[in-house]
Amino acid sequence: QSVLTQPPSVSAAPGQKVTISCSGGSSNIGNNYVSWYQQLPETAPKLLIYDNNQRPSGIPDRFSGSKSGTSATLDFTGLQTGDEADYYCGTWDSSLSIFVFGTGTKVTVL
Amino acid sequence: QVQLQESGPGLVKPSETLSLTCGVSGYSISSGYYWGWIRQPPGKGLEWIGSIYDRRDSFHNPSLKSRAAISVDTSKNELSLRLSSVTAADTAVYYCARQFMRHQIIRRVSYYSYYMDVWGKGTTVNVS
Numbered sequence: 001q002s003v004l005t006q007p008p009s010v011s012a013a014p015g016q017k018v019t020i021s022c023s024g025g026s027s028n029i030g031n032n033y034v035s036w037y038q039q040l041p042e043t044a045p046k047l048l049i050y051d052n053n054q055r056p057s058g059i060p061d062r063f064s065g066s067k068s069g070t071s072a073t074l075d076f077t078g079l080q081t082g083d084e085a086d087y088y089c090g091t092w093d094s095s096l097s098i099f100v101f102g103t104g105t106k107v108t109v110l
Numbered sequence: 111q112v113q114l115q116e117s118g119p120g121l122v123k124p125s126e127t128l129s130l131t132c133g134v135s136g137y138s139i140s141s142g143y144y145w146g147w148i149r150q151p152p153g154k155g156l157e158w159i160g161s162i163y164d165r166r167d168s169f170h171n172p173s174l175k176s177r178a179a180i181s182v183d184t185s186k187n188e189l190s191l192r193l194s195s196v197t198a199a200d201t202a203v204y205y206c207a208r209q210f211m212r213h214q215i216i217r218r219v220s221y222y223s224y225y226m227d228v229w230g231k232g233t234t235v236n237v238s
Contacts, residue, residue, distance in 0.1 A: 002155065035225035037156075044205055044229040045148075045156065051223050088156055092211075092222035098171050099158040099209075099224050101148075 003028060004089055004102035011108040016079050020105045022072040022089030028100055032092045034072040036065055037101075039086045048087075049074065081109050112136040114206050114230035121236050122200075128193040128237075132206030132230055133186075140164055140184045144209040147180060147191045148226070149202040157202075159191065161209050196237045203232040 005023045012018050022034065036049040047056050049065035052072065062077045072089055089102035118130035130147070139145055146161025146169075160170035162180045170178055179192045193200060207226040214221045 031219065032221055033223040033225075037226070039156075044232050045226070046229065047225060047227050050210075050225040050227070056227065090156075090158075090225065092224040094220060094222060096172070097169055098160075099169075101156040101158060104155040 002103045003093060003096075003100050004091070006087075006089060006102040006105045008103070009106045009108065011110055012079050013110045014079055014081065017075065017077045018079055018083075018107060020074045020087055020089075020107070022074070022102045024070050024072075024091065024100075026070060027095035028070075028091045028093040029067065029072055030070040031094060034065065034067050034089055034091045036063075036072075036074045037088045037090065038083075039088065040082075041085070045088065079107075079109055083107060084109050112208065112228045114208065114228060116204060116206050116230045116233035118204075118233055118235065120234060121238060122196055124197055124237055125195055128191070128196050128200065128235060130191045130204055130206075130233060130235070131188055132190070133188045134208075135187070137208070138184075139182050139187050139189065144169075144211050145180075145182060145189045146207060146209050147178075147189075148205045148207055148229075149200075150205070150232075151199075151202045159204075161211075162189065163211075198237050201235060201237045203234050205232045206230045 033051045037045040039045040052067040053065045144161040147159040162168040182189045208228040212223040
């Protein structure tokens with residue numbers, strides 16, 4: 001059972017904006033940096049955001065991340081059919097001394 | 111370009127030990143970073159198994175009850191996972207990944223940055 005909670009699914013029309021939340025606690029999101037991963041169907045996850053709001057090279061700027069208190073958010077604008085995937089947040093949990101993933105959110109393009 | 115490739119038996123019998131290997135190319139394992147494993151049961155989310163830094167510092171997920179052992183072979187530039195006493199619940203796709211960790215202490219408060227920046231394609235393991 002994950003300590004980070006995400007909505008199971010989010011859907012939007014092409015071109016719209018999508019927001020995915022990730023809720024945790026003081027031992028994980030509250031005091032550590034958050035990363036986000038995109039998992040396209042039948043493929044390995046890919047790093048989208050690290051250190052709350054940093055994009056690795058090659059990730060378009062329509063993906064952005066933020067953190068406030070014990071919650072984090074992934075936003076992406078200009079939704080495309082190629083964005084249909086599962087999205088996971090993750091962070092270090094200082095109490096457990098392990099990395100924890102969120103429950104995952106499936107994004108559907110209407 | 112850093113690439114990781116998992117390999118291992120696709121089928122393991124219950125109670126036996128699962129052994130997986132991850133070959134790393136384009137980067138020396140001994141040059142830094144943590145290296146570790148993540149798994150994903152069919153239709154479910156991601157579970158972090160653990161990681162190791164240069165044969166010494168390591169972390170393991172206690173949910174696996176000490177069944178998992180991660181090691182690195184710098185001469186072969188590869189890492190390994192051994193998972194003992196497997197059951198059907200260990201059926202999953204297993205990914206190896208390069209893992210970045212940074213620890214800061216600011217005004218006596220500890221902050222960790224930890225993320226997986228390079229992933230292998232994964233290998234499917236069935237326990238049956």
